[in-house]
Amino acid sequence: MSHWEKCYQDGDTHWDRGAPSPPLAQYTTEHPIGGLVLVPGCGTGHDAAFLAAQGADVTGLDIAPTAVERAAANYPELAGHLVEGDLFDLPQTWNDRFDHVVEHTCFCAIPPAMREAYCAAVHRALRPGGTLIGVWFINPELDPGHEGPPFPSAPEELDRIFGQHFDLITDYVPETAYPGREGRERVRVWRKKG
Numbered sequence: 745m746s747h748w749e750k751c752y753q754d755g756d757t758h759w760d761r762g763a764p765s766p767p768l769a770q771y772t773t774e775h776p777i778g779g780l781v782l783v784p785g786c787g788t789g790h791d792a793a794f795l796a797a798q799g800a801d802v803t804g805l806d807i808a809p810t811a812v813e814r815a816a817a818n819y820p821e822l823a824g825h826l827v828e829g830d831l832f833d834l835p836q837t838w839n840d841r842f843d844h845v846v847e848h849t850c851f852c853a854i855p856p857a858m859r860e861a862y863c864a865a866v867h868r869a870l871r872p873g874g875t876l877i878g879v880w881f882i883n884p885e886l887d888p889g890h891e892g893p894p895f896p897s898a899p900e901e902l903d904r905i906f907g908q909h910f911d912l913i914t915d916y917v918p919e920t921a922y923p924g925r926e927g928r929e930r931v932r933v934w935r936k937k938g
């Protein structure tokens with residue numbers, strides 16, 4: 745059983761606030777997105793359902809079967825759009841498929857050594873010119889001695905990882921956040937080169 749599946753089965757899902765990410769909701773309300781949208785690490789479905797309600801054709805992906813089950817129970821309208829699977833082992837049929845990938849607390853959940861692989865997976869799934877829209881957890885304020893997840897991601901680290909393959913087109917500290925995450929996240933949108 746994966747670490748994440750165990751968390752869901754044990755009820756250790758402190759990250760799940762029962763609602764979409766406020767900065768993501770704000771950004772996509774101001775800049776509506778349509779077309780094919782992939783939400784990796786969708787958890788129990790709040791972000792995916794929000795984007796689907798805005799009119800996007802959303803696929804929610806999660807490695808934890810219990811998360812996928814709960815997402816389908818929370819949002820029955822999403823049930824046919826949820827996939828249990830590994831971001832690092834996407835089907836070949838998803839190459840160049842998505843208009844947008846929406847990131848929220850998946851990148852900070854994976855080990856830092858896998859970040860280049862995350863970039864490669866997202867790059868492969870996006871069509872040329874497609875965008876990676878993310879709420880990046882810059883400073884999770886970890887307790888002393890706790891290394892994560894969530895793993896912090898400094899803007900310079902994001903530049904290093906994504907800059908070669910994507911153009912940065914939006915970058916700001918959002919005014920809205922879940923309680924307790926104020927000032928600790930960043931909205932960044934990257935456009936796939938080529």
Ligand SMILES: C[S@@+](CC[C@H](N)C(=O)[O-])C[C@H]1O[C@@H](n2cnc3c(N)ncnc32)[C@H](O)[C@@H]1O
Binds near residue numbers: 749853
């Ligand atoms: C911190 S949780 C965030 C869930 C959701 N985005 C939210 O904010 O409620 C990270 C999620 O990423 C999923 N995940 C971790 N590694 C993954 C992988 N390699 N492929 C797909 N999902 C993964 C976990 O199962 C978990 O649901």
